[in-house]
Amino acid sequence: MLNFQQNGGNMERFFPILKESPLFAEIKEQDFSPMLECLGAKAQRYQRSETIFSEGDPAAYLGILCSGAAQVERIDYKGNRTIVSELTAGELFAESFACAGVERLPVSVTATEDCEVLLLDCRRITQACCNACAFHQQMIYNLLKITAQKSIRLHQRAEIISHRTTRDKLMAYLTLQATQKNTSRFTVPFDRQELADYLEVDRSGLSAEISKLRKEGVLNCRKSEFELL
Amino acid sequence: MLNFQQNGGNMERFFPILKESPLFAEIKEQDFSPMLECLGAKAQRYQRSETIFSEGDPAAYLGILCSGAAQVERIDYKGNRTIVSELTAGELFAESFACAGVERLPVSVTATEDCEVLLLDCRRITQACCNACAFHQQMIYNLLKITAQKSIRLHQRAEIISHRTTRDKLMAYLTLQATQKNTSRFTVPFDRQELADYLEVDRSGLSAEISKLRKEGVLNCRKSEFELL
DNA sequence: GAATGTATGTTGAATTTTCAACAAAACGGA
DNA sequence: TCCGTTTTGTTGAAAATTCAACATACATTC
Numbered sequence: 001m002l003n004f005q006q007n008g009g010n011m012e013r014f015f016p017i018l019k020e021s022p023l024f025a026e027i028k029e030q031d032f033s034p035m036l037e038c039l040g041a042k043a044q045r046y047q048r049s050e051t052i053f054s055e056g057d058p059a060a061y062l063g064i065l066c067s068g069a070a071q072v073e074r075i076d077y078k079g080n081r082t083i084v085s086e087l088t089a090g091e092l093f094a095e096s097f098a099c100a101g102v103e104r105l106p107v108s109v110t111a112t113e114d115c116e117v118l119l120l121d122c123r124r125i126t127q128a129c130c131n132a133c134a135f136h137q138q139m140i141y142n143l144l145k146i147t148a149q150k151s152i153r154l155h156q157r158a159e160i161i162s163h164r165t166t167r168d169k170l171m172a173y174l175t176l177q178a179t180q181k182n183t184s185r186f187t188v189p190f191d192r193q194e195l196a197d198y199l200e201v202d203r204s205g206l207s208a209e210i211s212k213l214r215k216e217g218v219l220n221c222r223k224s225e226f227e228l229l
Numbered sequence: 230m231l232n233f234q235q236n237g238g239n240m241e242r243f244f245p246i247l248k249e250s251p252l253f254a255e256i257k258e259q260d261f262s263p264m265l266e267c268l269g270a271k272a273q274r275y276q277r278s279e280t281i282f283s284e285g286d287p288a289a290y291l292g293i294l295c296s297g298a299a300q301v302e303r304i305d306y307k308g309n310r311t312i313v314s315e316l317t318a319g320e321l322f323a324e325s326f327a328c329a330g331v332e333r334l335p336v337s338v339t340a341t342e343d344c345e346v347l348l349l350d351c352r353r354i355t356q357a358c359c360n361a362c363a364f365h366q367q368m369i370y371n372l373l374k375i376t377a378q379k380s381i382r383l384h385q386r387a388e389i390i391s392h393r394t395t396r397d398k399l400m401a402y403l404t405l406q407a408t409q410k411n412t413s414r415f416t417v418p419f420d421r422q423e424l425a426d427y428l429e430v431d432r433s434g435l436s437a438e439i440s441k442l443r444k445e446g447v448l449n450c451r452k453s454e455f456e457l458l
Numbered sequence: 459g460a461a462t463g464t465a466t467g468t469t470g471a472a473t474t475t476t477c478a479a480c481a482a483a484a485c486g487g488a
Numbered sequence: 489t490c491c492g493t494t495t496t497g498t499t500g501a502a503a504a505t506t507c508a509a510c511a512t513a514c515a516t517t518c
Contacts, residue, residue, distance in 0.1 A: 223495090439466095470508095
């Protein structure tokens with residue numbers, strides 16, 4: 001099923017991306033080569049609309065999208081293919097499944113643009129190698145940190161969308177942003193439609209609610225800039 | 230702020246709990262003592278309604294609730310104190326914050342019954358000790374697995390409650406259960422009120438929807454036993 | 459077995475969201 | 489500046505949820 005063309009060497013072209021990846025945080029670029037070797041990293045190319053992982057594949061590998069774009073998909077209960085998340089260059093995918101010891105992937109990953117992917121066998125990360133290399137140790141720690149941060153973000157979103165009304169969801173989101181950024185004026189990384197999707201509410205209803213809150217003197221906003229009053 | 234009465238020795242009474250904890254999976258009981266020593270574990274007692282962690286405390290420690298009961302709390306945007314999760318003996322808490330490198334806890338943890346807690350400094354877990362003990366390595370791996378599993382569970386719930394209608398939420402939940410248990414007949418671990426809370430819907434509306442689905446021949450159920458048709 | 463309390467089901471009114479359609483504003487390029 | 493496009497705001501009707509109140513079923517205790 002998996003057809004590895006390139007093992008080991010000649011991965012320097014990925015280094016700029018890896019340097020930015022939290023998975024390689026605190027790891028020196030000079031260690032990248034021996035490290036990828038030690039981890040048995042496999043580089044793979046995929047063309048637009050090719051399948052990277054299929055639902056049901058063993059969840060042994062985590063992927064790093066080095067170039068191009070891809071998406072994680074799932075079949076929902078009605079049989080619709082739904083997008084779980086969109087991936088851009090530098091992003092990690094399938095790492096939770098690989099680290100959680102899940103047998104088989106419950107999702108598929110498909111290239112939406114031609115792309116290059118680095119695949120790492122999760123067992124080779126978590127089972128520190130015989131030479132007990134320091135960077136190996138660091139990578140496990142990075143993985144733990146990434147996963148823990150993801151878990152916190154998911155928890156925050158769950159807490160926000162668990163509110164029942166548009167107003168409560170919006171206010172929960174905005175006050176969380178204000179708390180995290182430690183200021184009552186901040187910019188949200190969404191346009192209206194994206195914010196509505198994030199909050200799981202209707203866009204027009206969201207606009208209406210924002211207007212109402214403005215009239216009530218609860219907040220001000222201009223486009224994506226919000227101020228809580 | 231933290232007042233450690235007991236360091237190191239005499240923690241044998243916790244071993245039965247620790248043996249069951251996924252944090253100690255694959256670690257032999259004979260290693261527990263040197264391990265807790267190496268990790269600088271602190272045992273603490275709290276009386277009912279005492280505070281274990283306060284919002285704003287440094288997020289350095291993860292906790293293991295060894296006996297009694299506790300809850301994780303948060304102040305929501307309206308100023309209400311809300312329960313994030315209930316903890317029973319054996320459960321881990323604050324581990325995501327400690328592993329994610331968060332500066333300060335965004336939640337409080339309060340004893341709801343008299344309880345005993347084991348506190349572990351997360352840095353001493355993630356920075357493998359000088360003697361590079363094998364169990365230390367195993368514990369990092371366990372933490373990673375626990376965190377990844379938690380992240381998957383949170384993602385699943387987010388996917389379920391991101392549906393807009395009671396019917397869609399319920400069906401998404403039930404089909405996920407059926408997929409995971411690999412059978413169309415299964416028991417859900419909730420009564421109606423708990424299921425409604427999990428799905429973030431109104432209990433009476435949930436009952437009504439279940440009746441409707443039964444009449445439509447989509448499912449059968451008796452109490453918490455469901456069958457998808 | 460009667461009584462009590464809890465869990466679940468049912469119903470209609472009030473509230474809220476969603477949906478569709480359109481208006482207004484902002485943006486970018488020719 | 490003009491024009492076409494995209495984003496955002498507004499509105500009313502349809503649909504769904506929530507809420508409250510009550511009915512029924514189930515379980516436990518006395």
